[in-house]
Amino acid sequence: LRPEVGAIREVVVARLPLYIRVLSRLEGEKEIVSSQELGYRLQLSAAQIRKDLSLFGKFGKQGRGYDVSGLLGALRRIMGLDREWAMVLVGVGRLGRAVLDYGRFTRAGFRIVAAFDIDQALVGKRIGGVLIQDVTELGDTVHSKGVRIGIVSAPASQAQGVVDSMVGVGIKAILNYAPVAARVPPGVRLRDIDPVMAAQSITFYLREESPLEELMP
């Protein structure tokens, strides 16, 4: 078993942070956990969890289960979460300020090291301890601080442009808060954060009135 990053499927990678989240909560509470209990807590099957973990190694002991803090540490290392990650944020409007004020990134090891905007009234100020710079300085900061993750909190109309600039200066991973389907070249990863889409994906199940057939052309 020689796992290559490319051999691990994206669905699996997306589940590991879930495992990390429950394990963190379990740590201190109990030493050992079974795939069954993890599955119960995450509403996943026990087999799924065992198979996911088996892609990266043999972490469990038969007849017992998994060592909570051992597994947690291993998953953190696998995901690259045993270090701090620097991020830059572009777009210091209302949304951008909320993101800067959001404490959970810091607690999880993600540090926003600089923020950018085109509005000269904002440039030079600090929000949540972060200096706001002019967007033209994006490249310099990204290079000098070795940043690889960007947060787009610009308005929708400017989001693609911001994404392009980030890609241009070498950013490899983007969290996009703008409600647009941005395009990125291969090799750059994009994650959309859009609470409205989450809400919209749920109303389908609430509209048991008017059956679908009536809506069909």
Added chain:
Amino acid sequence: LRPEVGAIREVVVARLPLYIRVLSRLEGEKEIVSSQELGYRLQLSAAQIRKDLSLFGKFGKQGRGYDVSGLLGALRRIMGLDREWAMVLVGVGRLGRAVLDYGRFTRAGFRIVAAFDIDQALVGKRIGGVLIQDVTELGDTVHSKGVRIGIVSAPASQAQGVVDSMVGVGIKAILNYAPVAARVPPGVRLRDIDPVMAAQSITFYLREESPLEELMP
């Protein structure tokens, strides 16, 4: 072809809001769009889009494509987005206030009609025009206003309790901003909104240092 809500797969339902998002942006810009162009903009295959849409009816014209506003309207009706949805929010801390201030829900047809907290210092105040009530009044408000969607913005330690209360008073869909794997009974839909997990799911691809093999037990 008689589509039943239950026959439509969840992956498909999750994509429809994406289609709605591009179509809204396309509306006014052009009249007709092909599955090819939609696929290009969303980084999906044209076949995928045609197959998804075909589950709900024949919306396109061969040789031409899809009528942008016609398709947009149809998808909105299918998703139940041709009406306003009332929501309640529980947990008016920093995060809750940011959600209340976030204008996009309103613009998308989701109205937060009431907010709840246990902190008596907050009860009676208004944020973004929304009255903050004591949590004990949750049931009354949900019933009198016919609310079916809840937003959990309480601290992690209280999130499951809030979810349970919401379920108890008849809420059927929950947007969970708390970083916990909450459990809901069958029939209640839950969507997690967790920017930190989004960030964590991306670092795996950034850590090409230290190959996975070295991390294996």
Added chain:
DNA sequence: TTATGTGAAAGGATTCACAGCC
């Protein structure tokens, strides 16, 4: 006895490829 790790089987989702229509 209990619970992992894992091939084999089943079940879903996506893509192919083409008939049919504009």
Added chain:
DNA sequence: GGCTGTGAATCCTTTCACATAA
């Protein structure tokens, strides 16, 4: 010529079920 709608084929994901180990 161009593009949809759709069975068939492929690919991917999840579950089953059991040998294996503590």
